[in-house]
Amino acid sequence: MKLSVRCMVCLLASAILFGAVGCTSAVSSSVSPTEAITPPATEAQPSTDLPIASPIDSSRIHFVAAGDNIIHEAVFTDAKRNAAVLASTEGGTQTYAFASMYDGIADLIGGADLAYVNHESPISSRYAVAGYPDFNSPADAGRDLLAVGFDIINIANNHMLDMGEAGLNDSIAYWQSTSAQAILGACSRADYDADNLRMVEIDGVKIAFLSYTTLINWSHANALSAASRHIVPYAKDADIKRQMAAARESGADLIFVAMHWGDEGKFQPNAEQKRLAQLLADEGADVILGSHSHNIQPIEWLEGRDGNRTLVSYSTGNLISTMLYSYYMVGGLLTFDIVSETGSDPYIDNVVFVPIMTHYSMTRDSLALYRLSDYTEELAAAHGAQLNGRFTLDTLWRYVTDTIAAEFLP
Helix, strand or coil: CCCCEEEEECCCCCCCCCCCCCCCCCCCCCCCCCCCCCCCCCCCCCCCCCCCCCCEEEEEEEEEEEEEECCCHHHHHHHHHHHHHHHHHHCCCCCCCCHHHHHHHHHHHHCCCEEEEEECCCCCCCCCCECCCCCECCHHHHHHHHHHCCCEEECCCCCCCCCHHHHHHHHHHHHHCCCCCEEECCCEHHHHHCCCCEEEEECCEEEEEEEEECCCCHHHCCCCCCCCCECCCECCHHHHHHHHHHHHHCCCCEEEEEEECCCCCCCCCCHHHHHHHHHHHHCCCCEEEEECCCCECCEEEEECCCCCEEEEECCECECCCCCCCHHHHEEEEEEEEEEEECCCCCEEEEEEEEEEEEECCCCCCCCEEEEHHHCCHHHHHCCHHHHHCCCCHHHHHHHHHCCCCHHHCC
16 A cells, blocks of 8 residues: 555744743843842733644645556557567566556656556457457556556546457456456446445545546447446436435545546547536536546636535546557646545645656657656657657647646646
């Protein structure tokens, strides 16, 4: 378990009265020590006993959210090469090795108390590993996400049925066999109907995680049979309202909602995203984690009908992928602190969007994630996406600064 920072703050007060320094029995240097000093009987002496504030027990839980982890064919092919190198140099035994691709941001993920990612692919050993358009990731992809430090895994997205009903069942079984703290979108019909929600408790703070998708790829939209024990958690208003209420009734201090929504390749949320975001805010969501566009979209605070504030990230873009255009290569990590203080409700603080960049070569290999602040003009010039439209380092930064408000940038 990653540890959060817990601090005890104690406020102490002292007083300096009438020019005297030190304790209240101090004697003025102008009075002989042998002289008795008698205060006037009718004049009350001012008290020097000031109240001491009660200690404030404060906890900060650091949360990080990443975007779409997309295991294209070029990604798993590169991972297979990495594994072969590890086998020959270090005696590695895995078939695919993805972990080194995340090295450039691994400290940010591993340093978080909770780290969320949208894994946009089934994981089913009964089918061959496959990339776009019908994804199926090897189990090594999941293992390495967990090894990097991700522990909240979302699978409610448009690719969750790429391997049909059996593939979904296998994916859920795989993730449930791991150390992940919560798997979002892994909904049995019974649990969904009974509003049995995913709850994570850390440092005494209970966080309910809800997850919805607005779409499933059309070729698989009817892949689940009526008798299936699992469902697709579509973003239906009635379900959202019912489950938001159930989350509060179950004792959740905070409600985080993963939303797979919007239009691919668009830098601004569409009208339905905005409507759903306001609905969630009105129902009391504290944080909305958006995905699907594959490029970044804005972050903002919304006010709910009860005056509550909701942090909305419409999309953090992609994490790993080998999509073809530069604007799909710039993603981000949404980071913030959950602050819990004695006598107060937990709240969200210190929101920062850290821009990141996925790099691959002109031959669509050598994948690596970078903080955009560490990325160079030389790397940009050597990026394989240059083959589909020229860009510079300034182009990449403008995707960020034109989309994300300055108040959320480092």
